[in-house]
Amino acid sequence: MSSTAEMLTTHPNNAGVDTSLLAETIEALNDCASTCTTCADACLSEDSVADLRACIRSDQDCADICATTAQVLARFTGDNAVVVKQQLTTCITACSSCAEECEAHADHHEHCRVCAEACRRCEKACAELLGALP
Amino acid sequence: MSSTAEMLTTHPNNAGVDTSLLAETIEALNDCASTCTTCADACLSEDSVADLRACIRSDQDCADICATTAQVLARFTGDNAVVVKQQLTTCITACSSCAEECEAHADHHEHCRVCAEACRRCEKACAELLGALP
Amino acid sequence: MSSTAEMLTTHPNNAGVDTSLLAETIEALNDCASTCTTCADACLSEDSVADLRACIRSDQDCADICATTAQVLARFTGDNAVVVKQQLTTCITACSSCAEECEAHADHHEHCRVCAEACRRCEKACAELLGALP
Amino acid sequence: MSSTAEMLTTHPNNAGVDTSLLAETIEALNDCASTCTTCADACLSEDSVADLRACIRSDQDCADICATTAQVLARFTGDNAVVVKQQLTTCITACSSCAEECEAHADHHEHCRVCAEACRRCEKACAELLGALP
Numbered sequence: 001m002s003s004t005a006e007m008l009t010t011h012p013n014n015a016g017v018d019t020s021l022l023a024e025t026i027e028a029l030n031d032c033a034s035t036c037t038t039c040a041d042a043c044l045s046e047d048s049v050a051d052l053r054a055c056i057r058s059d060q061d062c063a064d065i066c067a068t069t070a071q072v073l074a075r076f077t078g079d080n081a082v083v084v085k086q087q088l089t090t091c092i093t094a095c096s097s098c099a100e101e102c103e104a105h106a107d108h109h110e111h112c113r114v115c116a117e118a119c120r121r122c123e124k125a126c127a128e129l130l131g132a133l134p
Numbered sequence: 135m136s137s138t139a140e141m142l143t144t145h146p147n148n149a150g151v152d153t154s155l156l157a158e159t160i161e162a163l164n165d166c167a168s169t170c171t172t173c174a175d176a177c178l179s180e181d182s183v184a185d186l187r188a189c190i191r192s193d194q195d196c197a198d199i200c201a202t203t204a205q206v207l208a209r210f211t212g213d214n215a216v217v218v219k220q221q222l223t224t225c226i227t228a229c230s231s232c233a234e235e236c237e238a239h240a241d242h243h244e245h246c247r248v249c250a251e252a253c254r255r256c257e258k259a260c261a262e263l264l265g266a267l268p
Numbered sequence: 269m270s271s272t273a274e275m276l277t278t279h280p281n282n283a284g285v286d287t288s289l290l291a292e293t294i295e296a297l298n299d300c301a302s303t304c305t306t307c308a309d310a311c312l313s314e315d316s317v318a319d320l321r322a323c324i325r326s327d328q329d330c331a332d333i334c335a336t337t338a339q340v341l342a343r344f345t346g347d348n349a350v351v352v353k354q355q356l357t358t359c360i361t362a363c364s365s366c367a368e369e370c371e372a373h374a375d376h377h378e379h380c381r382v383c384a385e386a387c388r389r390c391e392k393a394c395a396e397l398l399g400a401l402p
Numbered sequence: 403m404s405s406t407a408e409m410l411t412t413h414p415n416n417a418g419v420d421t422s423l424l425a426e427t428i429e430a431l432n433d434c435a436s437t438c439t440t441c442a443d444a445c446l447s448e449d450s451v452a453d454l455r456a457c458i459r460s461d462q463d464c465a466d467i468c469a470t471t472a473q474v475l476a477r478f479t480g481d482n483a484v485v486v487k488q489q490l491t492t493c494i495t496a497c498s499s500c501a502e503e504c505e506a507h508a509d510h511h512e513h514c515r516v517c518a519e520a521c522r523r524c525e526k527a528c529a530e531l532l533g534a535l536p
Contacts, residue, residue, distance in 0.1 A: 003303040003386035010378040011306060012313040030298035034342045035271040038279060041343035044458060045280040049451055054213050056446060061206050061217055067335060068202040072195050074302045075309035079188050083195055083228045090220040097217055110278040118271035137437040137520035144512040145440060146447040164432035168476045169405040172413060175477035178324060179414040183317055190312060201469060208436045209443035245412040252405035322481050329474050329485055336470040340463050347456050351463055351496045358488040365485055 002027060004074070015078035016134045022073060025129045029070035029091070032122035036063035036098060039115035046109065055101050055112065062098035065091050066122060073129075081133065088130045095123035136161060138208070149212035150268045156207060159263045163204035163225070166256035170197035170232060173249035180243065189235050189246065196232035199225050200256060207263075215267065222264045229257035270295060272342070283346035284402045290341060293397045297338035297359070300390035304331035304366060307383035314377065323369050327383065330366035333359050334390060341397075349401065356398045363391035404429060406476070417480035418536045424475060427531045431472035431493070434524035438465035438500060441517035448511065457503050461517065464500035467493050468524060475531075483535060490532045497525035 005023035015022070040059035043052040069091040076084055099119035106113035139157035149156070174193035177186040203225040210218055233253035240247035273291035283290070308327035311320040337359040344352055367387035374381035407425035417424070442461035445454040471493040478486055501521035508515035 007303045007306045007382045011310045035275045037342035038275045042279045074305035086224040090224045114275045141437045141440045141516045145444045169409045171476035172409045176413045208439035248409045332470045336466045354492040358492045
């Protein structure tokens with residue numbers, strides 16, 4: 001078990017959410033953020049970098065948005081539900097948009113295949129959490 | 135003129151947005167992010183910290199969301215307009231929600247008064263930019 | 269295997285570092301960042317919040333510094349080794365300082381115990397990576 | 403006056419630092435972070451992107467490190483001086499390294515000229531603050 005998961009069980013407040021679902025989402029967000037940052041850098045290293053500009057940009061936006069969504073969720077105590085839900089919704093769009101972009105290059109670049117999978121997994125985790133919020 | 139404003143005029147791409155409007159929004163976001171972080175810390179220093187928990191949390195969420203929105207806008211070239219618009223919309227909600235929370239304490243805490251103003255200014259800048267996007 | 273770990277094996281460049289060591293460090297940093305953010309929020313929820321101010325602040329600094337160190341490492345291709353090494357060194361100090369602070373409250377607050385462990389694990393991972401860099 | 407500067411004068415604690423010097427540094431950091439992010443994106447848009455890889459990477463590292471340093475300073479109350487000083491030192495290295503990289507392209511790319519200036523200004527502000535810390 002990650003510290004993130006163990007930690008959430010010790011928080012005195014409870015946002016009315018299953019803490020293991022919350023922990024899984026935070027972990028998927030962190031994994032997606034790091035994966036997207038590496039994918040952007042891997043695209044930049046390719047000979048065909050000039051064809052990968054849109055992919056690099058969507059990787060970078062997705063990385064920043066996932067990292068912030070993870071931070072917001074890590075202090076979620078139910079108070080600020082409207083903001084949390086909107087940030088989750090934006091993050092789902094960012095993940096879906098980045099996955100689509102990476103899927104278009106997945107046959108040529110293994111890093112885009114891995115990144116698309118991380119984005120789809122994160123998109124799914126965020127959608128599940130959003131559905132479970134009171 | 136800030137480097138942010140000068141820089142945006144040199145970018146080879148153009149997102150179809152007035153660069154001075156874009157620069158003003160990024161500057162308002164950065165100013166709001168730092169102001170919210172300091173407000174959270176100032177609240178934490180108050181004797182009445184126990185009454186300021188919701189304020190601290192909305193400051194922190196607003197700071198993180200503004201900082202990420204600034205990053206996303208600083209690389210905005212028109213490609214990723216759907217994600218940019220959603221992130222701006224989420225940021226408007228975060229600023230408005232934090233302003234409302236801080237306004238409730240503005241009579242007792244000068245830092246909450248200053249923070250509420252920064253949030254309202256940022257909310258307005260984001261709304262204006264959102265309205266100007268193609 | 270996380271996407272972060274799989275992704276690093278697909279990067280066309282190689283920073284001259286074992287990719288599994290790099291992946292483990294990024295994962296420890298992300299886990300520590302989220303854990304520290306939750307610990308700060310859990311401290312804020314405690315009745316004794318007024319006694320936990322220094323702990324909250326070191327949690328927040330550690331969270332921000334770990335998150336940035338993870339980003340910098342996720343695009344590490346060997347080019348920028350001086351900056352990477354200094355950021356890792358700063359991160360080791362932040363983790364060690366936060367661990368020390370949380371250890372002082374570990375008997376009273378389970379979240380501080382969990383957080384101290386995450387910080388020590390992250391400190392160790394960063395030190396190991398730093399030692400392995402060319 | 404920015405909200406950041408006004409805000410710092412209202413903080414109940416005092417880190418033993420001149421608040422206007424602290425505010426100027428935070429503003430220089432935010433301006434440098436956004437400028438570097440835009441410079442990386444502008445480099446990515448150039449026909450000669452393949453020659454600008456190292457520049458893009460140092461822009462991105464500098465942006466992330468400046469943004470985090472701004473956050474850490476915005477909650478600086480003197481408690482955590484060792485971490486703050488190390489983070490400032492790392493940030494000075496990141497700014498200096500990015501300035502050097504951008505200066506090498508300043509004759510060909512106006513965005514690199516503007517970015518180099520922002521990095522040098524930020525480097526100087528951080529060094530001045532570091533020198534003034536107790």
